[in-house]
Amino acid sequence: MAPLPFTINIEPRDNGAVVHLVGDASLVQADFMREALRPVREQRYAWVVLNLAELMFINSLGLGVLVAFYKGMLSTGTPLSLAGPTDRIDEVLQTTRLNDLIPTFATVDQAIQGG
Amino acid sequence: MRPSIDQKLVLESRLDDVSRAEEAILRAAEGFDFSEGALFAIKLALEEALANAVKHGNACDPSKRVTVEFDVNEERLRVSIEDEGPGFNPEHVPDPTLDENLAKPNGRGVMLIRAYMDEVSFNPSGNRVTMSKWCRGRPSDSESDA
Numbered sequence A: 001m002a003p004l005p006f007t008i009n010i011e012p013r014d015n016g017a018v019v020h021l022v023g024d025a026s027l028v029q030a031d032f033m034r035e036a037l038r039p040v041r042e043q044r045y046a047w048v049v050l051n052l053a054e055l056m057f058i059n060s061l062g063l064g065v066l067v068a069f070y071k072g073m074l075s076t077g078t079p080l081s082l083a084g085p086t087d088r089i090d091e092v093l094q095t096t097r098l099n100d101l102i103p104t105f106a107t108v109d110q111a112i113q114g115g
Numbered sequence B: 001m002r003p004s005i006d007q008k009l010v011l012e013s014r015l016d017d018v019s020r021a022e023e024a025i026l027r028a029a030e031g032f033d034f035s036e037g038a039l040f041a042i043k044l045a046l047e048e049a050l051a052n053a054v055k056h057g058n059a060c061d062p063s064k065r066v067t068v069e070f071d072v073n074e075e076r077l078r079v080s081i082e083d084e085g086p087g088f089n090p091e092h093v094p095d096p097t098l099d100e101n102l103a104k105p106n107g108r109g110v111m112l113i114r115a116y117m118d119e120v121s122f123n124p125s126g127n128r129v130t131m132s133k134w135c136r137g138r139p140s141d142s143e144s145d146a
Helices: A027-042 A060-075 A087-096 A108-114 B015-030 B036-057 B109-116 B139-145
Strands: A007-013 A016-025 A048-051 A055-058 A080-083 B005-012 B065-072 B076-082 B119-122 B128-134
Touching (some): A007 A027, A016 A027, A016 A108, A027 A060, A027 B015, A048 A108, A060 A087, A060 B036, A080 A108, A087 B036, B005 B015, B015 B036, B015 B065, B015 B076, B036 B076, B036 B109, B036 B128
Parallel strands (some): A016 A048, A016 A055, A048 A080
Antiparallel strands (some): A007 A016, B005 B065, B065 B076, B119 B128
């Protein structure tokens, strides 16, 4: 079970952005994740959706990056939501109750409409 | 019956070093009948415990080591992870799922270990965690299901 490569792809859409988190956000990826999300915050999009459909793994370090990112977006007035978590990632979000903190939707389209 | 595997690894206090231990343990577990969900749980608990040992226990001090011992057989995987730090009292870790703690970026590791493993214990000084995952659920769970 070697970790899958982890990538973050930013897709500008209308006046917002869909950010695709792909692979395993494993132990050594938290710093990369923080740095890769920094330009999303600096770009001042009207809204941002993190697409988790292809995120296969995340630990508490990665969750901490998401929480810090959410708070940063909140401070600039940019709505942030999560979309499409797999069952396993959804379970982690529910176990930690982060789905109560960060709006979470089944699909990117629902997140864009809901956000 | 497949032979059990047991191993002891002594690692430097670096995340990339302890990641190799994680991969070795998961490779060993994959040789048995753990479900995908159980392997996910083991991976998550390992990452939480290893990150705690490196970052909090040893404070990333390169002179300190993380000792990992594991054994896996057809019934269960058991892992102990020990650091050289002063230890902590796991009962004093704030509940990260309380409303007032939800927006804190840290403090979810111990809770996730407990949530995803079947058995978790700490030594009295709090610098070693031992955790187990049963291949087909805890024996007591099966008995209560019967």
